[in-house]
Amino acid sequence: MKKKYKLNEIDCANCAMKLEEAVSEIDGVKSAKVNYMMQKLTFEADEDRIDEVEKAVLGICKKMEPDMEVAPL
Amino acid sequence: MKLNKKQKKWLARIVTAAVLFVVLEILVHMGAFDGNKWWIGFLFALVPYLIVGYDVILKSIRNISRGDVFDENFLMMIATFGAFGIREYPEAVAVMLLYQIGELFQNYATGKSRDSISDLMSIAPETAFVERDGEIEEVDPDEVEAGEIIVIRPGERIPLDGEVTEGESLIDTSALTGEPVPRRAACGDMVISGCVNGQGTLKVRTTKAYEDSTVARILEMVETATEKKTRVENFVTRFAHVYTPIVTIGAVVLALIPPIILGGGAQVWISWIRRACIFLVVSCPCALVISVPLGFFGGIGAASRIGVLVKGSNYLEALAHVNTVVFDKTGTLTRGEFRVSRISPAGDDSKEAQDRLLELAACAEYYSTHPIAESIRTAYGCPIEASRIGNAEEIAGHGILASADGHEILAGNAKLMQSRGISAQEPQTGGTVVHIACDGKYEGIIVISDTVKDGATQAVRDMKAAGVRKCVMLTGDRRESAMEVASQIGIDEVHAQLLPGDKVDQIEKLMQSESGSGKLAFVGDGINDAPVLMRSDVGIAMGSLGSDAAIEAADIVLMDDDITKIAQTVKIARKTIGIIHANIIFAIAVKIIILVLSVFGIANMWMAIFGDVGVLVLCILNAMRLLRRNG
Numbered sequence: 001m002k003k004k005y006k007l008n009e010i011d012c013a014n015c016a017m018k019l020e021e022a023v024s025e026i027d028g029v030k031s032a033k034v035n036y037m038m039q040k041l042t043f044e045a046d047e048d049r050i051d052e053v054e055k056a057v058l059g060i061c062k063k064m065e066p067d068m069e070v071a072p073l
Numbered sequence: 074m075k076l077n078k079k080q081k082k083w084l085a086r087i088v089t090a091a092v093l094f095v096v097l098e099i100l101v102h103m104g105a106f107d108g109n110k111w112w113i114g115f116l117f118a119l120v121p122y123l124i125v126g127y128d129v130i131l132k133s134i135r136n137i138s139r140g141d142v143f144d145e146n147f148l149m150m151i152a153t154f155g156a157f158g159i160r161e162y163p164e165a166v167a168v169m170l171l172y173q174i175g176e177l178f179q180n181y182a183t184g185k186s187r188d189s190i191s192d193l194m195s196i197a198p199e200t201a202f203v204e205r206d207g208e209i210e211e212v213d214p215d216e217v218e219a220g221e222i223i224v225i226r227p228g229e230r231i232p233l234d235g236e237v238t239e240g241e242s243l244i245d246t247s248a249l250t251g252e253p254v255p256r257r258a259a260c261g262d263m264v265i266s267g268c269v270n271g272q273g274t275l276k277v278r279t280t281k282a283y284e285d286s287t288v289a290r291i292l293e294m295v296e297t298a299t300e301k302k303t304r305v306e307n308f309v310t311r312f313a314h315v316y317t318p319i320v321t322i323g324a325v326v327l328a329l330i331p332p333i334i335l336g337g338g339a340q341v342w343i344s345w346i347r348r349a350c351i352f353l354v355v356s357c358p359c360a361l362v363i364s365v366p367l368g369f370f371g372g373i374g375a376a377s378r379i380g381v382l383v384k385g386s387n388y389l390e391a392l393a394h395v396n397t398v399v400f401d402k403t404g405t406l407t408r409g410e411f412r413v414s415r416i417s418p419a420g421d422d423s424k425e426a427q428d429r430l431l432e433l434a435a436c437a438e439y440y441s442t443h444p445i446a447e448s449i450r451t452a453y454g455c456p457i458e459a460s461r462i463g464n465a466e467e468i469a470g471h472g473i474l475a476s477a478d479g480h481e482i483l484a485g486n487a488k489l490m491q492s493r494g495i496s497a498q499e500p501q502t503g504g505t506v507v508h509i510a511c512d513g514k515y516e517g518i519i520v521i522s523d524t525v526k527d528g529a530t531q532a533v534r535d536m537k538a539a540g541v542r543k544c545v546m547l548t549g550d551r552r553e554s555a556m557e558v559a560s561q562i563g564i565d566e567v568h569a570q571l572l573p574g575d576k577v578d579q580i581e582k583l584m585q586s587e588s589g590s591g592k593l594a595f596v597g598d599g600i601n602d603a604p605v606l607m608r609s610d611v612g613i614a615m616g617s618l619g620s621d622a623a624i625e626a627a628d629i630v631l632m633d634d635d636i637t638k639i640a641q642t643v644k645i646a647r648k649t650i651g652i653i654h655a656n657i658i659f660a661i662a663v664k665i666i667i668l669v670l671s672v673f674g675i676a677n678m679w680m681a682i683f684g685d686v687g688v689l690v691l692c693i694l695n696a697m698r699l700l701r702r703n704g
Contacts, residue, residue: 009079012145012179013363014313033300036363037187037370040296063139067132 001050005041007034007061008069015065022060028053041070076181083177087170090125094166097121101163111160118162126153126169145685148353155350156678159343164678168354171679175686179359182693183367196248196267196288198232204276214266214283225275231266234286235277242273249291250380250633267291290624294384298373299366301385305653306365312661313358320668324352327672344674351671354681355664360689364656364696371699372649380632381642388628391611393646396591397583398541398639400564401576401605402548404598405615405636407523407558411444413452414504415520430517434509436477437484440465445505445521472507483510490515504554522554525561528637533563535640540647542591545583547576547605576605584610596639598623613639649699656692663688 010016016036023032023043032043041061045053061070076084097117100106106114123130126149133146149172156165201214204222214232217223222238225231231244243255246268255271258264264277267288283289328349332342369386376383383389403409418426435453438446439462450457463476471492472485483489490497490508495515497508504522508515533544545566548555555569568579584593595602595609603626606612614627615634624630631638667684670676 012359013366014145014357014359017310017313017362033297035296035300035366037183037299037366038296039187066135 001047002042002044003050003054003057004073006071006073007039007041007065008071010034010036010039010065010068019061019064022064023057026053026056026060029057032057040073077184080177080181080184083173083180086125087173087177090121090166090170090173093121093124094163094170097166098163106162114162115157115160118157118166122153122166122169125166125173129169129172145357145359148356152350152354152678152681155346159347161678168678168682171682172686175682175689178686178690179363179693182690182697183363185697196230197292198230198266198288201232201283202226214286217279217283219279219282219285221279223277223279225264225270225277227270227272227274229270231264231268231270231277232286232288233277233279233283234266234281235264235279237262237264237275238278239276240273242275243271245269245271246633249287252380252633252635291382294382294624295373295377298384299369299386301387303365303369303386303390305390305650305657306386309358309361309365309657313362316358317356320352320356323668324349324356327352347678348671348674348676351676351678351681352668354678355667355684357685358660360660360685360692361657363689364653364660364692367693367696368649368653368656368699371652371696372645375645375649375699376629376642379638379641380635381638382624382630382632383642384628384630388611389646389649391592392594392629392643393650394590394592395541395594395611395643395646396587397543397545397593398536399545399547399580399583399593399595399609401595401597401602402546402550402555402558403523405526405596406529406546406562406564407525409523409598411448411505411521412524413448413519414522414524415502416517417500417520418517419515420517426517430509430519433477433480433482433511433516434484434507434519436462437465437473437475437482437509439475439477441467441473445507448521449507449519480512484508502553502557504557523550523558525558526634526636528635530562532636532640535637536643537563539640539643541640541643547571547579549573573601573604576602577608580605580608594639596636645699652695652699656695660688660692 010019013036016034019041020032020034023029023034023041028045028049030044030046032041034041043053043057058070061068100117101114106117129146129149133150136147149169153165153168156162156168198214200211201217202209202224203212203217204224209224217233223233223235227242237258237260239260241259244258244264245255246265247253248269249265249267258275263280264275266286328346332345335341369389372389373383373386376389400406413431416427416430418430420426431449431453434449436457438449439457461477465473465475467473468485468489471489472483475482475484483493483495484507486506487497487499487508490510493510493513495510495513497515500506500518500520502520502522504520507519507521509519510516536544543565544563545568546555546559546564547568549571550569552569555567559567571579580593580595587593592610594611594613595605596613596615597606598615603622606614606626611629612627613629613631614623615631615636629642663684667676667680671681
């Protein structure tokens with residue numbers, strides 16, 4: 001299943017690219033996309049692992065962009 | 074210029090620091106910090122430096138603590154610390170100051186372009202008024218189910234797709250189609266979400282839930298359009314991956330190796346460390362990275378303003394390289410409706426004789442339900458009294474034998490005439506010919522043909538002007554009628570009498586003959602050419618507002634019927650790619666020049682700052698040109 005988040009104050013296009021790569025590499029994430037222009041993060045994971053994966057994704061966001069607000073859509 | 078709260082605070086810091094910087098610069102020139110008073114200068118510089126750059130330093134320290142060293146904050150910190158180290162205080166402040174100005178501008182510019190995108194997105198309805206148990210409730214469009222009745226008051230945005238059950242109004246579709254003329258909607262008509270209701274109140278039975286409604290699907294597509302990876306983007310990603318590490322390593326080498334080899338004192342070390350700092354400042358690939366999505370967003374935004382929905386950056390990229398445009402004939406270049414195009418009485422060609430011939434034909438075709446019969450009756454226009462018509466007999470494959478006003482009328486093909494011993498000539502025409510005879514006497518012919526759409530000729534001409542080399546037409550229709558349309562419009566190549574399956578084969582052949590990076594676009598009405606739309610490099614569906622199959626299968630959707638917009642979209646695509654390429658080349662060139670100059674000690678920190686934020690700002694400005702352009 002897919003989950004979407006609104007990202008507020010992601011720093012730069014390069015940071016968005018790095019974040020996208022980092023999220024894609026999380027175990028359980030099938031695909032991930034950080035849309036810098038729309039300030040959106042979308043990732044896809046298996047339904048039965050979604051809670052665990054979501055936690056990891058949010059963890060990465062916090063780690064890489066501490067100033068960024070992440071709100072589910 | 075409207076700044077948000079964060080940007081205002083940011084600007085205030087920049088202005089304060091800039092004022093202090095000017096004072097500092099003056100004091101330095103007056104020699105206020107000469108000799109052993111350097112530490113006063115240091116402290117004086119530290120104030121504006123920290124005011125403008127404290128967050129950069131905080132971020133960079135935080136990043137180092139979690140192992141991510143080489144980000145731009147770190148680079149700025151090192152570069153400015155380097156300047157402090159060699160007692161170039163004004164330079165340290167200036168570097169940070171310019172960096173922050175660039176960052177603020179970038180923040181503002183991206184926010185601004187995002188706003189322009191949101192404006193395009195303003196087609197999203199906020200609420201729906203749904204009728205439940207006789208009462209009207211205001212709910213979120215999400216909560217309305219298909220089949221419920223919604224009420225749309227004058228001036229409101231239609232929240233869900235549906236069928237009008239009550240009321241009549243004019244609907245403004247311009248947000249979706251770019252078409253300024255409103256459409257009429259009355260009982261039984263379908264209305265599309267995202268359009269604005271005119272003066273009448275409508276009751277609409279929803280046919281889809283919100284997430285399947287046109288508006289939701291369009292928003293979803295536009296938002297995700299820039300996520301499709303393009304060739305330019307792949308290039309930039311790969312470049313960015315190698316560029317930053319290489320430049321960073323280069324900086325380390327530059328700072329250590331020459332002074333060790335050349336030897337010499339502190340001055341030599343300072344000189345080379347300074348060159349290394351310049352390397353670090355220009356090592357951020359942000360200008361490159363942002364150019365691509367920003368450019369495509371601009372292009373897609375510009376296209377959507379004229380009612381063209383581009384489903385992905387990659388399609389806009391492909392469209393910019395289109396050499397061949399293939400059209401489906403019926404419904405795309407022609408109206409797909411049959412009309413009487415020629416009335417030729419056998420004897421004299423007067424208006425009266427023409428009217429009489431048409432009347433005879435209309436009487437003969439009185440009972441027929443064939444599309445050709447309908448177009449003849451439409452052309453005749455006047456109602457015919459049923460009492461005038463005796464019996465009518467349909468002769469399969471030939472035509473009709475009918476009696477009217479006591480006369481015996483034959484209407485059909487040449488074979489029908491011949492079978493009755495009437496000689497009839499087959500004229501040279503692409504349309505369908507109906508021969509008419511009355512009481513055994515040949516009266517003349519009526520030609521019925523499909524008519525070319527207004528603007529089709531213009532569309533082909535515009536496309537050629539926009540750089541399309543070849544326009545091809547595919548049709549299942551007869552060769553003669555295809556050729557007639559083709560010569561009228563200016564089509565280069567015609568493939569007629571194709572079965573639906575042949576069209577895909579034909580597209581594949583054409584795509585193979587395409588040289589190099591040349592792309593092929595197919596334009597169809599989206600109703601029965603989904604396989605061809607999918608197979609071609611760029612599938613363009615037209616007139617497909619509300620048609621799910623077309624929106625699904627096509628890569629680019631013309632929201633209204635206007636095929637002249639294809640040429641406009643090609644122009645937008647070429648311009649978009651041009652701007653993106655210009656930005657990439659410009660950014661890489663400037664950076665490389667500065668790198669080379671700094672190796673030889675010619676570049677200074679000011680140039681480096683330009684190579685970083687200056688280039689970034691120029692690239693953003695360049696990309697924003699697309700968004701500013703109207704249509």
